[in-house]
Amino acid sequence: MKYWDLFISFAKVGVMTFGGGYAMIPILEREIVDRHSWATNEELMDYYAVGQCTPGVIAVNTATFIGHKQGGTLGGIIASLGIVFPSVVIITLIAGILTNFADIPAVKSAFAAIRVCVCVLIFNAVLKLWKGAVKDKAALCLFLLVFGLSVFFDISPIVFVLACAIAGIVLTQMGVRGK
Amino acid sequence: MMLYLRLFWEFFKTGLFAVGGGMATLPFLSAMADKTGWFTQQQLADMIAVGESTPGPIGVNMATYVGFTTAGIPGSVIATLGLVTPSIIVILIIARVLESFRQNKYVDAAFYGLRPCSVGLIAAAGLMVVKISLFHIDAWGGGAGWWTQFFNWKALALAAVLLVLTRYVKKTKKLHPIVFILCSALVGVVFKF
Incomplete structure (x- = not known):
């Protein structure tokens, strides 16, 4: 039953995510954090x-x-298969039936408007996540640095992630954390 | 059979080396087109368009599409499984290690730095979507009255309405995000976005 729940919930997230990984955040928040309490925002x-x-x-x-947190190795595999399942079905249908799907005017209009909606949903998600992530001045500086640099320069996210992990350790050692 | 194995292997490699999200698979797919001849660069461009205009992670959508064009329905399943297998293995190992080190003070300190980083990356990705969906960046500074062209008025109006509905109206702000997504799609079709 737990595995079935995992599969269905992640399949739902897969169906409702339009436009890439970051668009998934508001949906994940709703399904995983609010509804099932499988994880916290942090x-x-x-x-x-x-x-x-x-x-x-x-x-x-x-x-x-x-998935791993909720159901071990099998849970991890099932959650992953759940999130890709709708894509496989939908894309196979589209690729098989509608070869020029992306050129249909109504599809273009619908997705132009969905992107607008995704902007608003991400904005709301960022405000919510901000509360859990930016609790002191040092964290605020890290946020501003990552945000500013990734907007203006083409830097790989890996660089930011590694640098911030190190910064987190250094800042904590310096005793800046929580101030 | 050989084709299925090759499909799995090519996508396994893509999944193993493409770090940083769906669009990171793009250079690998482009190289795959040249190497295998399974699809052309033009088809790849179409796949990106379809991958972006259907639900689901873009990387997965592209793998399914390539798999289907190359080897039909089994191909779409095999290519997708190839793409996700390395992630699942790597993450399961990391998740297990993390579990035992969660209380470690260095791991805790690293995550203290990582959280604002995640929010920063998401905010920057969000800004990219804002740029392409609410404005006509090409019109910036061109000709007299360029700013009337620069703002995508219909999109801005929709964004303003959605912002109010999702943040301030008590009755609607608890609704599931998919409700807003579907309503927006409808508005887009009706008002020809």
């Missing part, structure tokens, strides 16, 4: 950070983490 951020610097699709990495 844990979600931890998984997301590790998912950025490990190989593979971030959505799958996050699913494996949460």
Whole structure:
């Protein structure tokens, strides 16, 4: 039953995620944090950070983490299969039936508007996650640095993740944490 | 049979070496097109368009699409499994190690630094979506009255309505995000976004 729940919940996240890994965050928050309490917002951020610097699709990495936490190795595998299941079905249908799916005007219009909605949902998610992640001045500095640098320069997320992990240890050792 | 094995292997390698999310698979897929001849660069461009206009992680969508065009329905399943297998193995190992080191003060300190980093990366990714969906960046500074072109007024109006509904209206702000996504899709079709 637990495995079935994991599969269905992640399949739902897979169906409802439009436009890449970050668009998944608001949906994950709702399904995993609010609804099932399988992880906290903080844990979600931890998984997301590790998912950025490990190989593979971030959505799958996050699913494996949460699945593992709830149901061990099998849970991790089942959650990952759950999140990719809808994609496989939908894309196979589209590739088989509609070869020019992405050129249909109505599809283009719908997705232009969905992107607008995704902007708003991500904005709300960031505000919510901010509370769990940025609790002192040092964390605020890290946030601003990562945000600013990744907006203006083309730097790989791996660089940020590794640098911030080290910064976290150094800042804690210096006793800046919590001030 | 050989084709299925090769599909699995090529996508396994992509999944193992593409670090940093769905779009990171793109250079690998481009190289795969040249090497195997399974699909052309033009088809790859179409796949990106479809991958972005369907639900699900983009990397997975692209793998399914490539697998299907190369070897039909079994191909789509095999390519996807190839892509996700390395992630699942790596993450399961990390998750297990993390579990035993969760209380370690250095691991805890590292995550203290990683959380604002994650939020920063998500905020920056969000800003990229804002840039392409709410503005016409090409119009910036061009000709008299360029700013009337620069703002995508329809999109900004929709964003403003959604912002109010998701944050301030008591009745609607607890609704599931998918409700807003589907309503937006409908608005997009009706008002020709």
